[in-house]
Amino acid sequence: MAWSLPTPGSQISDIKKVNRRPGSGNPWTTRLIAYGFLLPTFAFVIGFSYYPAFRALIGAFTNWDGFNPPTWVGLSNFVQAFQDPIFLGSLWHVAVWTAVGIPLALIPPFIAAEMIFHVKSLRAQYLYRTIFVLSFVLPTVVSILIWQYIYEPSGVLNALLHVLGLTSLEHSWIGNPHLALGAVILMGFPWINAFNLLIYYAGLQSIPQEILDAAQMDGATGWDRIRSVDIPLVRSQTKLLLILSIIGVSQNLLVPLLMTSGGPGTSTTTPVFYMYQTAIQYDQYGYSMAIAFMLFAAVMVLAILNIRFFQSDTN
Amino acid sequence: MPIRIRGLWIHMAIIVLAALTIYPIVFMVVNAFKTGAETAASPFALPLHPLFNNFKLALQATWPAYRQSAFIVGVSVFGMLSSALLASYAFARLQFREREMLFYVVFGLLLIPPFLTLIPLFLEIKNLGLLDTPWGLILPYIAGGQAFAIFILRSFIRAIPEDLFEAARIDGAHDLRLFWHIAVPLSVPILITLAVLNVVGLWSDYILPSLVLNSAHETVAMAIANFVPPPQAPSINAFNQQLAAFTLSSIPLGVLFLFLMRYFVAGITSGALKM
Structure with missing residues (x-):
């Protein structure tokens, strides 16, 4: 993450020189060489990125068991999806997940960043940052499986409630269809994502000292300063994390796959998990790709809305 | 006060x-470090007699997966960076009419989310007869890393002063020599950064490997998630052995972070990442 970007000056001199560079008289020779250099990349991305993406978008309009040739069925997969209670339920689950998960992805890291930023000693700030970043070391698969154990009937959470004498609150957290979705969403307590924390910390660091001094002169300290100075001035970081979190939640296949298999019943089935399940378990590849198509369209619309929001904001 | x-x-x-x-x-x-009975009694207590045997059994059960993962990740990252570097040289240093258009074709890859290609990719790998082989993962991994790597490498190679290339060209060097003797050596630091980022991502990938490989060819992420203790292991401690396997699997990334933490934190907090 320490590459240097080209400076404007170097680019300009670069273009001038390329234009009158010796030995490039024949554009066809250069073109041939360029295509040679590009060949491996294009072979890989066409074969293993564009082709499967194209298959997914076309496959959404077919009936396909993955073995026999697909047959064209028009929009019937989409019609089927909106009459399918599991799919409709999955939309509700991802809506709840987004509504709860996004604030959890933004607010606790911001609070932690504020707290670290308010520590006087820079050495202590560095130490605290390092401790939070330590959680990067755990592969995602491992942290999901540890949380699965925390939620088990004989797991850590119930053991803690037992120690505290709150035995009436003990539950089979991910075994109970009424609690499973909440448990899965609230996984990761106290929700201090190290990446988000560092982004906010950097945002706070970049607030000019004059603004902080001016705020202090106006008597804005503590909560007042955070509300009137810090939060507005880290807006660009908030937007970045908002986009990344929306994309992350809508595509989160690993958590339902490893932790709950979408269950119990279909209580933690999200659209992306249902896409996986209809293909891999039920061999309904056309239907699965229709779900992928809709999810893709939704993510694209959200991304475009975000970009629009940005442009109007910077102008 | x-x-x-x-x-x-x-x-x-x-x-x-x-x-x-x-x-x-x-x-x-x-x-x-505990026995199953100790964990059941209290998951919070420290182990009275640390049980190193759990780690021995865990390593025994997952060792083939480490070799498999090292091969897959090594070949993928090498192949990905090699082809991305070649393409970046063409995009940064060669003048041809379709350059902009072809660059947008690569850039457009960033719009394809991984979930969209997951199922068709699985079917494609199956039809190519690559299921249960490392190549069923290596080929998609090489493709998947191109856009980001080219995006970074192109701007890096473009920033190399043209004088260096011109001097070599006057000496009669052709593009392949310019690439190999100027662009590649000067790109080593950025290549290391990109390699680290990709190793971290591929090492913990679970979903595509779990579709492509069966348990006889599993990667580390699969082996620890579907942990099967060795036959002679005391099954009462199976969960603790799995935790030992988790711990061992975190060590490679832990070592990487130990060396690169400062660098990594500086990269994020330098303010380069904001909109």
Whole structure:
């Protein structure tokens, strides 16, 4: 993450020189060489990125068991999806997940960043940052499986409630269809994502000292300063994390796959998990790709809305 | 005096939050040294007699997966960076009419989310007869890393002063020599950064490997998720052995972070990442 970007000056001199560079008289020779250099990349991305993406978008309009040739069925997969209670339920689950998960992805890291930023000693700030970043070391698969154990009937959470004498609150957290979705969403307590924390910390660091001094002169300290100075001035970081979190939640296949298999019943089935399940378990590849198509369209619309929001904001 | 008390309060709150945040790591390591009975009695207690045997059994059960993962990740990252570097040279240093258009074809890859290609990719790998082979993962991994790597490498190679290339060209060097003797050596630091980022991502990937490979060819992420203790292991401690396997699987990334943490944190906090 320490590459240097080209400076404007170097680019300009670069273009001038390329234009009158010796030995490039024949554009066809250069073109041939360029295509040679590009060949491996294009072979890989066409074969293993564009082709499967194209298959997914076309496959959404077919009936396909993955073995026999697909047959064209028009929009019937989409019609089927909106009459399918599991799919409709999955939309509700991802809506709840987004509504709860996004604030959890933004607010606790911001609070932690504020707290670290308010520590006087820079050495202590560095130490605290390092401790939070330590959680990067755990592969995602491992942290999901540890949380699965925390939620088990004989797991850590119930053991803690037992120690505290709150035995009436003990539950089979991910075994109970009424609690499973909440448990899965609230996984990761106290929700201090190290990446988000560092982004906010950097945002706070970049607030000019004059603004902080001016705020202090106006008597804005503590909560007042955070509300009137810090939060507005880290807006660009908030937007970045908002986009990344929306994309992350809508595509989160690993958590339902490893932790709950979408269950119990279909209580933690999200659209992306249902896409996986209809293909891999039920061999309904056309239907699965229709779900992928809709999810893709939704993510694209959200991304475009975000970009629009940005442009109007910077102008 | 009130300022001091407030300062102390902040330190304590941060320490509590930090402890809760890294608790899963503490839980994993502490219980990896215990017996099943000790964990059942209290998951919080420290091990009375640390049981190193759990780690021995865990390593025995997952060792083939480490070799498999090392091969897959090594070949993928090498192949990905090699082809991305070639393409970046063409995009940064060669003048041809379709350059912009072809660059947008690569850039457009960033719009394809991984979930969209997951199922068709699985079918494609199956039809190519690559199921249960490392190539079923290596080929998609090479393709998947291109857009980001080219995006970074192109701007890096473009920033190399043209004088260096011109001097070599006057000596009669052709593009392949310019690439190999100027662009490649000067790109080593950025190549290392990109390699680290990709190793981290591919090492913990679970979903595509679990579709492509069966348990006889599993990667580390698969082996620890579907942990099967060796036959002679005391099954009462199976969960603790799995935690030992988790701990061992975190060591490669842990070592990487030990060396690169400062660098990594500086990269994010330098403010390069904001919109």
